[in-house]
Amino acid sequence: KQEVTQIPAALSVPEGENLVLNCSFTDSAIYNLQWFRQDPGKGLTSLLLIQSSQREQTSGRLNASLDKSSGRSTLYIAASQPGDSATYLCAVRSVGNQFYFGTGTSLTVIP
């Protein structure tokens, strides 16, 4: 069974800092990996989707990388802003139609 881990569970940084969130998974047989943002009491908003054949994807200040062989993905956020404060979740799509989520990293950006 696929296990997805996100470390750290919580992170607090001053505004303007660049930061990296980590996601690791145990089974490298994946179709893709997706990063989400979740605000308190809300649903999940898709940020980036990386296919298993890709190494990275970029959207604005966000850059996600994937190293399938080592079972790792990182989400890089440049020039963090208070509005980036949220919980960030990664999810992998394994063989079949099953998705497995990490427990998330709670990010606080201090003004």
Add this chain to the structure above:
Amino acid sequence: NAGVTQTPKFQVLKTGQSMTLQCAQDMNHNSMYWYRQDPGMGLRLIYYSASEGTTDKGEVPNGYNVSRLNKREFSLRLESAAPSQTSVYFCASRDGSSYNEQFFGPGTRLTVL
């Protein structure tokens, strides 16, 4: 486009009561999913439907049933609610292609007393 909608937003049940959570999407997606989110556990897949007329069990299906009513709608039923089913329930949909992302609804907060 409303995207993925869920009703109700909140619900309180007593142990043993039944209820159905409704989910609808207007993106013409083939695949639909039901997840539960619990503190410290992340999101766990309950059931999914790869296409209209098909449903499959996910990681935690016990105590739940689903119906894919048509391409738009996918409902989750609790026949006899238990306190362990207190959770936030999310519905998601995805185009059936391997390359497409999931889109989530706003969630239903369910408390079972």
